[in-house]
Amino acid sequence: MTVLDPATPPCRTYLFADPASHSLSPRMHRAAFAHAGLAGDYQAVRVLPADLATAVSGLRRPDVLGANISLPHKEAVVALLDDLTPAARAIGAVNTVIHRDGRLTGDNTDAPGLFDALVEAGAAGVGDRPRDGAVVVLGAGGAARAAVYAALILLERDVYVVNRTHVRAEELAAAWAAPDADHQARARVAADVPWDDVTLVINASSAGLDAPEQTPLDAAYLTRLPLSAVVYDMVYRPAQTRLMREARAAGLRAENGLGMLAQQARLAFQTWTGCDVPVSVFLNALATPQDEAR
Ligand SMILES: NC(=O)c1ccc[n+]([C@@H]2O[C@H](COP(=O)([O-])OP(=O)(O)OC[C@H]3O[C@@H](n4cnc5c(N)ncnc54)[C@H](OP(=O)(O)O)[C@@H]3O)[C@@H](O)[C@H]2O)c1
The missing domain is CATH 3.40.50.720 (NAD(P)-binding Rossmann-like Domain)
Structure with a gap:
């Protein structure tokens, strides 16, 4: 797995979901980028089912590392990707998309x-x-x-x-x-x-x-x-x-x-960046009032 160099230009990651505005994922992944010393960003974007194909095609841009996919798109996204990991294929659902050189691979880090x-x-x-x-x-x-x-x-x-x-x-x-x-x-x-x-x-x-x-x-x-x-x-x-x-x-x-929420985020971050950030970084980012959803 390639580990991103801190000198890498800003790299973008996303969550596509509906709703998305109250997601806990941005705070976890932003903490992970900071811990790894990488100039990265993570944005939660509300994507309606009719807009999913357009949103996913945007992940092929050179500055994008990938995206998390959440409700209601985890199954619909499968048909829009170039490849699936064995776990994503067996489960039939994708929660993480990895972008490499214009190709999109679907993974499932929930399991x-x-x-x-x-x-x-x-x-x-x-x-x-x-x-x-x-x-x-x-x-x-x-x-x-x-x-x-x-x-x-x-x-x-x-x-x-x-x-x-x-x-x-x-x-x-x-x-x-x-x-x-x-x-x-x-x-x-x-x-x-x-x-x-x-x-x-x-x-x-x-x-x-x-x-x-x-x-x-x-x-x-x-x-x-x-x-x-x-x-x-x-x-x-x-x-x-x-x-x-x-x-x-x-x-x-x-x-x-x-614990699962933090671990699936840790694994997604690792597939995007090659950096194995300790799960404590993700858990600490969650250790604020429980008033938001993933
Ligand atoms: N911790 C994590 O990292 C993590 C990751 C993924 C998901 N989750 C959580 O897992 C849960 C399920 O997510 P999902 O994506 O599988 O949702 P989903 O596809 O909408 O499935 C919901 C399931 O819950 C059942 N259900 C809903 N309300 C119920 C009730 N009142 N009593 C009994 N069963 C009920 C449904 O049963 P029917 O078939 O009868 O409708 C269905 O089997 C959510 O709470 C989600 O937040 C957590």
Whole structure:
């Protein structure tokens, strides 16, 4: 990977999303540029679906390193790129575009960012007992697809997908069906999950986002988990969701999604610049009042 020289002319990076104005990403990436001593900038731009192709073609300018892509464009952007990394292809969604010499490559740093956040949190044997216990993924949207990839491919665990709309959980699990694979993704309603075999629950649904009393999982199921299990909520606003509160009340460890947010940004910054800026730089940039969204 080429590491940018501090003498490089100003380099531009973007977030394309709708909405974009309250994103936390600019403060993280600007802190990273400053830490790396690079003359770079990061702008959050509101891009409507009808304008996505024009915005993406603008990334081919010589002074652009790349962009983050967020809701609602993570899947639509795939068709506008020259190439995909294996992770982005498998997940079917792109959160990071890398520009090199006029070519645009789509990557997905949500899955490895989640994995790194779980390792950092010491969650459920990640890193030392990777094959212990199954993972429950709550949700069936883009974040859930990244979570299933992280659980099946990076953690090497069996996965149960639980979603409010069950047919979407079945579609997600079916996309990973490979009878000869070491680990399987299966769709389940919560009542049919073997909870005492589960050591990690990942909330990849948007339940709880800006809704402190909303939860994707009845608290009764949390009491059926082994006490060594960890609940990882991708939601980070509020900092403690109802799911986290009820998990802690059941004696379990619970983490919010700030670690993942910082790790996916760290990995995106690394693909653009070649600089491995410590995750603490990104976390410190987030350590201001939680009144903004990604
Ligand atoms: N921490 C991070 O770095 C990070 C990164 C990516 C995403 N996220 C978070 O992950 C969440 C999901 O993002 P996404 O892109 O996957 O969104 P999405 O594609 O819109 O999917 C939303 C999912 O949440 C489910 N859902 C929504 N409201 C619900 C409720 N009240 N109860 C139960 N399930 C509900 C939906 O179920 P149905 O199928 O029934 O509609 C769907 O499965 C968001 O909160 C996002 O902020 C965090």
